[in-house]
Amino acid sequence: MRKRWWWLVVGLSLLAVGAWLSRGEPDEAPRQATVVMPRAMTEREAARAQERSTLPAPPPPPAAPAKAPEPPRDPVLAMLPPKVETVAVVMEVNAIKNSDLGPLIVDCLGNDDPGFDLMRDAGFDAFEQVDRLGIVDEQLFITGNFQSFTPERLGRLSPTVDYGPDAVLYDPLRADGGPTGMHFGMWRKQLMVGGKDLDAIKASLDRLRAGGGSEPGVLSADEAYGEVYGVLEKKAIQELFDDADPKVADLVERTASRVRLHADVSHDVGVVADVEGNSPQDTEDLRGALTSALSLARMQAQATGQTQAAEVLSNAKALALRKGDGRFRLEAGLPYALLKTQLEKCAARRKAERADAGDDD
Amino acid sequence: MRALLAVAFDLLREARSRKWFLGLFAAVSLTLLGLSLFLRLEVVDGALSASRLFGSLLSADAQPADVALRPVFLTVAFLGYVLGAVFLVVACADFAPGLLSPGRIEQLLSLPVARWQLLCGTYLGLLSLAALAGGYGALGVVVLFGVKTGVWEWRLLWSAAFGVECFAVLAAAMLATATVVRSAAVSAGAALVLFVLGAIASAQKPIGEAIETPALRTLFGLAVAPLPRLGTLCIFACQVLEDRALDGRAALRLSAGALVFAFALLAFAVHRFERKDF
Numbered sequence: 069m070r071k072r073w074w075w076l077v078v079g080l081s082l083l084a085v086g087a088w089l090s091r092g093e094p095d096e097a098p099r100q101a102t103v104v105m106p107r108a109m110t111e112r113e114a115a116r117a118q119e120r121s122t123l124p125a126p127p128p129p130p131a132a133p134a135k136a137p138e139p140p141r142d143p144v145l146a147m148l149p150p151k152v153e154t155v156a157v158v159m160e161v162n163a164i165k166n167s168d169l170g171p172l173i174v175d176c177l178g179n180d181d182p183g184f185d186l187m188r189d190a191g192f193d194a195f196e197q198v199d200r201l202g203i204v205d206e207q208l209f210i211t212g213n214f215q216s217f218t219p220e221r222l223g224r225l226s227p228t229v230d231y232g233p234d235a236v237l238y239d240p241l242r243a244d245g246g247p248t249g250m251h252f253g254m255w256r257k258q259l260m261v262g263g264k265d266l267d268a269i270k271a272s273l274d275r276l277r278a279g280g281g282s283e284p285g286v287l288s289a290d291e292a293y294g295e296v297y298g299v300l301e302k303k304a305i306q307e308l309f310d311d312a313d314p315k316v317a318d319l320v321e322r323t324a325s326r327v328r329l330h331a332d333v334s335h336d337v338g339v340v341a342d343v344e345g346n347s348p349q350d351t352e353d354l355r356g357a358l359t360s361a362l363s364l365a366r367m368q369a370q371a372t373g374q375t376q377a378a379e380v381l382s383n384a385k386a387l388a389l390r391k392g393d394g395r396f397r398l399e400a401g402l403p404y405a406l407l408k409t410q411l412e413k414c415a416a417r418r419k420a421e422r423a424d425a426g427d428d429d
Numbered sequence: 430m431r432a433l434l435a436v437a438f439d440l441l442r443e444a445r446s447r448k449w450f451l452g453l454f455a456a457v458s459l460t461l462l463g464l465s466l467f468l469r470l471e472v473v474d475g476a477l478s479a480s481r482l483f484g485s486l487l488s489a490d491a492q493p494a495d496v497a498l499r500p501v502f503l504t505v506a507f508l509g510y511v512l513g514a515v516f517l518v519v520a521c522a523d524f525a526p527g528l529l530s531p532g533r534i535e536q537l538l539s540l541p542v543a544r545w546q547l548l549c550g551t552y553l554g555l556l557s558l559a560a561l562a563g564g565y566g567a568l569g570v571v572v573l574f575g576v577k578t579g580v581w582e583w584r585l586l587w588s589a590a591f592g593v594e595c596f597a598v599l600a601a602a603m604l605a606t607a608t609v610v611r612s613a614a615v616s617a618g619a620a621l622v623l624f625v626l627g628a629i630a631s632a633q634k635p636i637g638e639a640i641e642t643p644a645l646r647t648l649f650g651l652a653v654a655p656l657p658r659l660g661t662l663c664i665f666a667c668q669v670l671e672d673r674a675l676d677g678r679a680a681l682r683l684s685a686g687a688l689v690f691a692f693a694l695l696a697f698a699v700h701r702f703e704r705k706d707f
Contacts, residue, residue, distance in 0.1 A: 079696030089685050090656070
């Protein structure tokens with residue numbers, strides 16, 4: 069009889085132990101980072117583009133048939149040439165600075181760098197007054213608020229020369245008074261363009277004065293989305309793959325003709341690159357080769373215990389767009405947590421370097 | 430121990446003679462065969478360039494094979510856990526009532542086997558059956574995709590183990606019910622109700638937060654506290670396939686909790702069985 073009750077006691081005891089073991093919640097599983105990919109213009113970006121469209125379009129030629137006037141343009145897009153040799157990329161510096169990673173990027177770049185201090189003395193704070201920064205082949209341009217900027221305060225500057233009603237040109241000089249080979253143009257205290265090719269700078273300022281070139285610029289208004297956007301021509305693409313697997317580099321050289329790039333840096337970093345090839349078959353081959361390269365790199369990262377790299381590579385994809393149109397889309401994402409860690413390291417390293425330099429002084 | 434194993438083996442022998450279990454293994458085998466014949470996976474250097482099922486293109490986008498197959502394995506783990514448990518409950522529902530049926534029970538009790546050994550041996554037999562079916566299905570999927578794509582997802586065997594553990598709880602509930610009411614339908618019904626309650630117990634935190642009255646919330650907490658977290662075990666069965674997703678300590682604790690709950694039910698069943706007059 070006692071034995072029969074013993075089973076009941078065991079059962080009740082086990083029930084209590086089971087309840088004790090089943091208490092609490094498991095830890096929330098770390099979710100796979102989902103990175104926002106800039107595949108199209110958002111409403112916010114469309115509103116931004118609308119606000120920037122302040123430059124009146126050029127008047128139609130007198131002989132042309134009457135049609136509705138063209139809407140105003142974004143000065144930066146109007147300034148761009150119809151074709152580039154290597155690259156035309158625009159970075160939304162102000163948006164990047166105000167992104168979640170912005171403060172860390174500023175710390176990493178070194179807000180206290182003497183070069184930036186010199187600019188501040190001349191009335192221009194690069195971290196506060198720059199809106200956009202871009203590269204067009206060998207030319208660099210910066211947009212922002214240059215109202216308080218007095219280049220003369222930088223010293224070693226050639227006398228400024230007026231170039232049309234809205235622009236000035238000036239050249240920085242070496243310490244011995246000789247030319248540096250660099251030229252700068254300032255347009256309406258809103259846009260500065262610099263480089264070694266004075267004619268290219270003048271051409272840019274001419275397009276701005278005219279409200280745009282006779283042909284559409286290399287980047288259209290529809291393509292101005294993301295925090296980084298632009299186009300890379302064949303030469304620039306080849307340079308990117310210089311250090312890659314020679315087979316892939318060779319395939320890229322033979323097949324890829326242009327890449328249209330968009331990057332979202334608002335929280336994580338999502339990069340979308342639309343790759344245009346010479347022919348549909350070549351493009352498909354390139355897509356397959358890149359996918360295999362990504363897979364192998366991912367497996368290699370997994371095998372060597374580089375879990376973060378493997379996670380990043382698992383987010384990278386080469387997607388077919390439309391069958392046979394000779395294009396494909398490459399997408400890659402860098403999660404916020406990974407970037408934050410890297411940028412914090414960079415900022416700490418920079419701080420240590422500055423401290424060492426201070427000690428040496 | 431030998432008596433226990435003999436009873437378990439006897440159950441397996443009986444299972445082999447039943448068409449249900451032939452059906453179970455045939456269904457698993459046919460699914461695997463169908464997949465192996467009709468699933469066309471084009472894999473080049475670890476990348477899945479295209480996948481076709483019954484000739485239809487599932488996806489034309491090339492991506493790493495293990496990344497592309499991750500949702501497939503997750504689906505297999507989830508369906509294997511839920512459908513496998515339900516199918517085994519229905520298939521095994523009449524084992525315990527059959528054991529207690531007039532004529533048979535008297536014959537069994539005349540053998541030199543203790544009552545608890547009879548019940549625990551039957552339970553062990555049911556578990557062996559579930560482990561065989563789960564292991565066969567999981568191993569089949571691993572080998573099939575391994576041969577076709579080079580991705581050998583051995584962690585599916587862990588998923589199957591979670592599924593077998595879930596059935597261990599439901600089988601104990603079926604045995605305990607059978608000692609009270611000798612009915613296959615009621616046994617299966619009790620197991621399925623426990624399956625649902627186990628899912629509710631897994632969601633006790635959000636449900637508790639949704640209950641506004643504090644007394645009711647406490648009552649609900651007390652009511653579900655002893656129940657095994659069968660829903661959470663299902664999540665574990667899927668998470669075990671993903672890198673870094675599984676909270677190992679919690680998985681061990683909740684798995685142990687579910688097993689201990691099953692043993693508790695088994696103890697109640699033995700208690701009831703020992704007191705029963707035949």
